[in-house]
Amino acid sequence: MTDPVKAFVDALLAIDRLALEKMVSGADPANSLAPIDELVVPALESIGEQWERGDVSLSQVYMSGRLCEELITGLPQFKSVEAGEVSEWGADGGSEKPPLRIGISTLDDYHLLGKRMVCAVLRASGYRVRDYGTADAATLAEHVVRDDVQVLLLSVLMLPSALRVKNLRAALDAAGQRTRILVGGAPFRFDPNLYHEVGADAFGATAADALALVRAAEEASR
């Protein structure tokens, strides 16, 4: 980890908004994505890894994502997007990223924190995400087909919800919809083979992993 990233991580974990603002505003003004690529992404990845090792808590991961989201969407070059709101497709921050149709939801599950954290990380990284809230597999499949979603992120807490991904995949297959399904949440962490069993394309152990998976999907779609 470079010294600036380490300092950024320390400020995130200490919830030091002033220090964070100073570091982001000091980034290269000629490159609008510099704060994202050089500070936000590596810092959130590092904090995600620390959570997996048990070195930081979920409350710190959550606050870090939220702070980064506030910072980035507050910058003049990034149009502000209200958290949790259904937003337009595409990426903030200029034309560097091609618009990727990304959706997010939980399945039959009112535990929304994981989804919220993934949204924060993606928004802090310049992506826009269409939030489908909480839905059952059939309803979500209709939304995904209607909107031709390319990448669907699913966050679940309970095992039965994780198993419902199989129903979603079957509904999308039946409709000929080739959407990449990325999953996360406790059941997938406790059984690393589960994502494959239910027909998801990949799983992420942390909210920061979701970013890497979306970036990989973006590369693959080019």
Add this chain to the structure above:
Amino acid sequence: MSQITSQTMTGTEAGTGTGTMSSLQRVLTTIGQSEPDRVPLFLLLTMHGARELGLSIHDYFADPRNVVEGQLRMRAKYRNDCYYAFFYAAIETKAWGAEVIYIEDGPPSCGGPLVRNLEDIRRLQLPRVADSPDLKRVLDAIAGLRARDGEMPIIGVVMSPFSLPVMQLGFERYLMLMLEHPELFEHLMALNEAFCVDWANAQIKAGATAICYFDPVSSQTISRPEDFRRLGKPVAVRTIAKIQGPVATHFASGRCLRIIDDLPATGAALIGVSADEDLGKLKQAAAGRLTLFGNLNGIAMRRWDASAAEQAVKQAIAAAGPGGGFILSDNHGEIPFQVPEETLLAIADAVERWGRYPLDWVTSKTSGSG
């Protein structure tokens, strides 16, 4: 709080000298940090009782007589060392006025949050346990189990006042409450503590032997250890002190190694530990002060064959069994409905085979490798 002491052991449940202990003797000896006849087994089964009776999960929990019958049958089948009087977590928030949603293959869950605006916390009404027909069903099940079996440990369950707000407010709103609204937080804790104490003591009065205090938000997986010491620990200390029976704190898959030195002071005698942590390290850290229960991976358990179940049981017993102070259980406090009967039987068989004290096979393996 009444403590589990050696004095308890001198009563009618003291060792018989025959070499085979009752479940209560086995559990008390273990909690006394001595080796019983075998490692106690707490298969924390709830919904599987519905399968035993051929009922839907909804219908099963609708009548406490079903739960009594289900628990008795599961105890006989799996040689369990406790009855588990837990229905589902959302039953508590229903008593506060929230909606409960039933599904076919999992625990009923909470609908949308009860409190959407933090200021509404000031208007929350403390529910009376006696006024809730849902809580009454749990009490009737405990009383029914006690009437049918005067000796077996019955485990009652409460959500900790510090963790209940996840269901009352939603997780994100609760984190903001903790971090940014200390006065409202304290107000909610006062309400939740009063409810938790009443609910726990009603279960003890109905016949529960001990209370499992579910507190995942205090785990280091969710809260920073310093936040636990500042917020969750004082709540636990105040609440557990008023519960009139032994208390086991369960972190429901959350890690606790970094806060383990703080736990004896909360009044907990046992702790439920996660598959995410090294059981051997936890045992070393508990060092005769706390009894551990855990840490079989309930999610992975779905796909275990008999050999995998045996291996997991052996590993857990080898790590934490020597010297007592260990009860074999799952890591979350509820075994998923999808775990098949064959796997549960394989776990029970493996405990019979590898859990008999003295654990010579562990000792010889250790000395052989040394």
